[in-house]
Amino acid sequence: MEQGPYKYIRDGNGKVSRVIRIGTRKSQLARIQTDSVADKLKELYPDVHLEIVAMSTIGDKILDTALSKIGEKSLFTKELESALERNEVDLVVHSLKDLPTTLPAGFTIGAVLKRENPHDAAVLHPKHSRKTLETLPKNSVIGTSSLRRAAQLKKRFPHLEFKDIRGNLNTRLKKLDEKEDFAAIILAAAGLKRMGWDNRISQILGPEDCMYAVGQGALAVEVRARDTDILEMVSVLHDPDTVLRCITERAFLRHLEGGCSVPVAVHTEIKDSQKTYLDKQHRALPDGGSIQPGRVRQSEGDHAD
Incomplete structure (x- = not known):
């Protein structure tokens, strides 16, 4: 009432x-x-x-x-x-x-x-599961909707390309897994952990790679x-x-x-x-x-x- x-x-x-x-x-x-x-x-x-x-x-x-x-x-x-x-x-x-x-x-x-954990994480496409951002092939496309992430990662990994990707966590992971448009996507480690998807984290990005929001x-x-x-x-x-x-x-x-x-x-x-x-x-x-x-x-x- x-x-x-x-x-x-x-x-x-x-x-x-x-x-x-x-x-x-x-x-x-x-x-x-x-x-x-x-x-x-x-x-x-x-x-x-x-x-x-x-x-x-x-x-x-x-x-x-x-x-x-x-x-x-x-x-x-x-x-x-x-x-x-x-x-x-x-x-x-x-x-x-x-x-x-x-x-x-x-x-x-x-x-x-x-x-x-406030850091960002890289989630790699299954075909790149044994790689890191540093070892991905030249011109590999990385998905992120964040200018903050893109600006830092372009400087840290100049051999990679960055493309916008939108949607909630589920949607972005689906776009990564079901297509080959992206070699990896960048997400907040905290969100992945809260969803119970820690196993999808390929690489935690420290401050030398990408400072967080x-x-x-x-x-x-x-x-x-x-x-x-x-x-x-x-x-x-x-x-x-x-x-x-x-x-x-x-x-x-x-x-x-x-x-x-x-x-x-x-x-x-x-x-x-x-x-x-x-x-x-x-x-x-x-x-x-x-x-x-x-x-x-x-x-x-x-x-x-």
Whole structure:
């Protein structure tokens, strides 16, 4: 039953409890990620009723255009935030890398969960299963929808060619396996692991090959800032080390005003045992071709979100 902006449920004993509605994208990976968050909340709050609300975003619908050419920073978040604003959901689970650094008024990040492996991975066509990107034949075509990945990998592996490939994880793997258009595709290692497809990873790309996207591998829970009860509930999911690293990454991205159209690559490490400082090397690739290295330092007391 509905009462004001919230949804409630009455159990067999007549007890009324609020239903916490969790917004997510419809893709299989998004559902797996959201289910993992819901499972953690259910374990912590067994009496809470949770409901998953799945929806499609602009980025899910436009599959014939490179992400960098769509001209929208909130490709995978806008519809979810609209549902949050209309009180159709109470919190939203995002891949943090998809979430713009400046949130709409009235919204806040309630939790950033422990980060999965943030690095990118190469998945090679079965006929190249014994090779690496370095040993692939000259002019082999590598599929990626990311300017960030393409710019770095072109420099690191100049004998390879790079071509755009769109679609969810399942679709891109199917395109790789069923055709011979691509010798390999580049995907986030975290997504492959969460899908249970670790065995498809041919090569993990370290920072010397390809630095990762800001927030890659981390999940964020976005909520309405006024919902203090929801904020308190999800705050226990916060992982301090992940938060420290991602705060620094997002502060740098905000400084550059980057989004899907501005490829920015990072590599973060916590340097001392007190976790007081975090050094970060970064590469800003504003034209998709040039690489600009640098380093910044962030203290634990600084905040970017």
